[in-house]
Amino acid sequence: MSASLRVALIGYGFVGQTFHGPLLSSIPGLRLDLVASRDAARVQADLPGVRVTADYAAAVRDPAVDLVVIASPNQTHVPLASAALAAGKHVVVDKPFTVTLAEARQLAQEAEAAGRLLSVFQNRRWDSDFLGLQAVLASGALGDVTSLESRIERFRPQVRDRWREADLPGSGLWFDLGPHLLDQALCLFGLPQRLQASLVRQRPGARTDDWFQVQLDYGSRQVTLRAGMLAAGGVPRFLAQGTAASWLKLAADRQEDALKAGVRPGGPDWGQDPDPGWLIAADGERQALPTPPGDHRRYYLALVEALAGHAANPVPPAQACVLMALLETAQRSSAEGRALVPELTAAERAAY
CATH class of the missing domain: 3.40.50.720 (NAD(P)-binding Rossmann-like Domain)
Known part of the structure; x- marks a missing residue:
């Protein structure tokens, strides 16, 4: 090389x-x-x-x-x-x-x-909000995690003329935002026992799914993934609940907004997130926990190390295959109206 x-x-x-x-x-x-x-x-x-x-x-x-x-x-x-x-x-x-x-x-x-x-x-592994969630889970402050709600909801009531919103294979909100939310859940908790999905067209004139809710069943732990295009005012990005406390993150990572505004990555304030996560105790007392800075560059930095033979592939094909299996399983679950078990090879089951 x-x-x-x-x-x-x-x-x-x-x-x-x-x-x-x-x-x-x-x-x-x-x-x-x-x-x-x-x-x-x-x-x-x-x-x-x-x-x-x-x-x-x-x-x-x-x-x-x-x-x-x-x-x-x-x-x-x-x-x-x-x-x-x-x-x-x-x-x-x-x-x-x-x-x-x-x-x-x-x-x-x-x-x-x-x-x-x-x-x-999979750049969203290095979002500030997700890094904050990983940090609070690693700290043990929540006790045993019993539920996680992970949401990306926006207010975009008009259907746009673009391939992502057309009736095409691989289009729709589930294939757009689902890979991010699924990958984060898999990184945290591994494979679910089963999943149940609802993929819906909500906006007038929608040609593909523009709202979804997918339940990942881990037994006593339940993970809900949700995204939609009709959430005026926004919703919390994450809510994690456990046997000792809960953690709430309101605002999402800001790197995409910064990039759209023309800010170049790598400056002194890159990825900074002024919105804290809130640790909520059993008595309701709230403690603000600083959010780690996000940095999507870490994917490519890890890739360079992998190509030099110094590190593993940051997102190997086996993980990509697992995620594709879950994307397809969710489509079938929504169509059939029932929970389904993803069908994976032994190597794929060991990927996360």
């Missing part, structure tokens, strides 16, 4: 422009060399000096590139990642990894056969 890995970013829509472009440009050991986009002017305004091509297929095979980061629409993930692996590239795929579990398993096999690193961009 060269001292500086040359990176091709495939796709420069919202995710590519807001997250991957700024983050990749801030990581020592990575050099953003090529962007595949049909809007060269937009890319060059943000990233002067970076090569731009409208040919996505050629970009993933570019001989000057070491690492391909795929931030294109969900249906294109598999063919582009497969072509990149066949060309000898390491590959990062934005969530969701693929559109189906079968595709996920096939892509994992291709990476193993090619001897190349394949990883999924």
